[in-house]
Amino acid sequence: MHLKLSPRHFKPIIILLVFLNLFFLGGTWLYDSVGARTGNSTRFLLLQLDLAYENVLSAWYSSMLLLLVAIMCIFCFLIDKERFQRKADTYINHGWIILSLIFLTLSLDELGSFHETIGDTGLFEIFGKSEGWQVFYILIILVGIFMILFSWIRLRRMPLATAFMVVGVLLLLSNPLQENFEIESMQSSVNPSHWKRPVIYLLLEEGSEIFATICFLVSTMTYYVYSNRQIKSLNVVSSNNITLHISKIKLLWFTISLVILLGALMAIVDRYIQREVNNEIGIPKNWFPATMTFIVFISSLYFFYNSSKARRSFFLYMAILSILLSAYCGADLYEHHFNELIVAEKIFNWTIIVFVIILCTRFLPEQHGITNKLLVFMWAVCICLAFKLNKSYTSEFILTGFSFFFIAIVGNYSAKNNIGNYK
Numbered sequence: 001m002h003l004k005l006s007p008r009h010f011k012p013i014i015i016l017l018v019f020l021n022l023f024f025l026g027g028t029w030l031y032d033s034v035g036a037r038t039g040n041s042t043r044f045l046l047l048q049l050d051l052a053y054e055n056v057l058s059a060w061y062s063s064m065l066l067l068l069v070a071i072m073c074i075f076c077f078l079i080d081k082e083r084f085q086r087k088a089d090t091y092i093n094h095g096w097i098i099l100s101l102i103f104l105t106l107s108l109d110e111l112g113s114f115h116e117t118i119g120d121t122g123l124f125e126i127f128g129k130s131e132g133w134q135v136f137y138i139l140i141i142l143v144g145i146f147m148i149l150f151s152w153i154r155l156r157r158m159p160l161a162t163a164f165m166v167v168g169v170l171l172l173l174s175n176p177l178q179e180n181f182e183i184e185s186m187q188s189s190v191n192p193s194h195w196k197r198p199v200i201y202l203l204l205e206e207g208s209e210i211f212a213t214i215c216f217l218v219s220t221m222t223y224y225v226y227s228n229r230q231i232k233s234l235n236v237v238s239s240n241n242i243t244l245h246i247s248k249i250k251l252l253w254f255t256i257s258l259v260i261l262l263g264a265l266m267a268i269v270d271r272y273i274q275r276e277v278n279n280e281i282g283i284p285k286n287w288f289p290a291t292m293t294f295i296v297f298i299s300s301l302y303f304f305y306n307s308s309k310a311r312r313s314f315f316l317y318m319a320i321l322s323i324l325l326s327a328y329c330g331a332d333l334y335e336h337h338f339n340e341l342i343v344a345e346k347i348f349n350w351t352i353i354v355f356v357i358i359l360c361t362r363f364l365p366e367q368h369g370i371t372n373k374l375l376v377f378m379w380a381v382c383i384c385l386a387f388k389l390n391k392s393y394t395s396e397f398i399l400t401g402f403s404f405f406f407i408a409i410v411g412n413y414s415a416k417n418n419i420g421n422y423k
Contacts, residue, residue: 007225014218017065021210024051024058028206032199048331051206054113054282060330063110063287064294065213070103071298072220079227095150102143103216107291111330112284137176144169161223168215171208178205255410259403262288266399277335289399290330296402297322299409314362321355325398334394349387356383368412375408
């Protein structure tokens with residue numbers, strides 16, 4: 001099976017994400033400036049744009065941005081497998097997997113709020129109360145050193161990719177320094193209990209974090225384009241696409257393993273980390289349905305660009321639904337009680353249910369085999385239950401439903417000789 005990826009879409013993606021970064025930074029400034037003086041509904045909407053809060057739209061955006069970098073690291077790993085055959089290079093290639101795991105952890109942390117309290121946990125307190133945080137900071141520095149060393153070893157032939165990776169690391173490492181500076185500023189003020197963080201500090205801290213992610217994304221995309229050109233020059237290929245050769249059975253088993261892993265981790269997190277609904281600390285379990293729906297969003301966009309015209313509209317609608325529900329889970333909107341908008345909430349729920357039923361009836365006949373048909377049907381059932389039953393199970397139903405759908409589309413399209421050429 002061949003997975004076709006085109007570098008020509010990278011530039012508009014980066015431009016869009018830079019615009020969104022500036023949009024959310026503007027929203028952060030706006031909420032900090034006037035949010036407290038607005039009505040409840042307006043305050044809630046503005047809060048969704050503030051990068052300083054948890055369980056809001058901006059936190060979901062930041063998390064999915066990091067997830068996108070993790071996915072690009074996987075693609076860089078796959079393309080380097082095409083480029084390099086020597087044993088030493090094979091070992092170095094696994095640095096991409098480590099990088100991907102680092103960004104996955106950072107993505108989870110954005111919605112789970114682990115780093116704010118991790119230095120006080122039993123794992124780090126074995127080194128002492130204050131030393132626990134010092135050990136945590138040393139761990140962060142070691143991760144940064146690894147990223148810079150890997151950049152020098154693997155990316156140095158592409159200076160632009162190396163530069164963006166190093167700048168991203170420096171911006172990310174500046175965050176703990178900025179936080180310590182703010183704490184010292186508060187403690188040294190005349191009245192620390194009434195100290196308010198200047199908005200410029202807020203924008204610098206949040207801006208350095210999300211633009212660090214953009215730097216990582218530009219670095220991985222630039223390296224991918226460079227590697228693409230290298231393979232094309234060796235094979236004398238004129239196409240703008242690069243074809244990554246992936247075993248059908250390996251891709252299907254990887255998909256099933258990913259689904260099982262996400263479900264198991266969510267069950268563990270939900271069992272041992274219970275948090276109240278608020279905007280001060282994140283809810284880790286929301287990352288799992290948000291991630292699965294975001295993966296389906298990316299997959300739907302891929303099939304939208306690589307399918308025949310007759311199939312493109314379905315994948316466009318599926319992409320819209322997926323990104324909407326990813327934000328819905330990531331921003332913890334399903335646990336909010338909108339007393340002033342109860343009618344609008346009911347309309348939204350029924351709209352999603354009807355939309356899913358329509359998509360299911362259209363997509364179901366195209367499935368190959370009873371297993372895929374059953375998976376698509378179960379997807380529709382789970383999403384309908386998510387918006388019909390108690391909100392306590394919404395995230396679980398959404399994760400389960402989109403897991404079924406993801407396995408279905410991978411199973412259905414890996415049956416073709418070319419995953420990017422569905423007629």
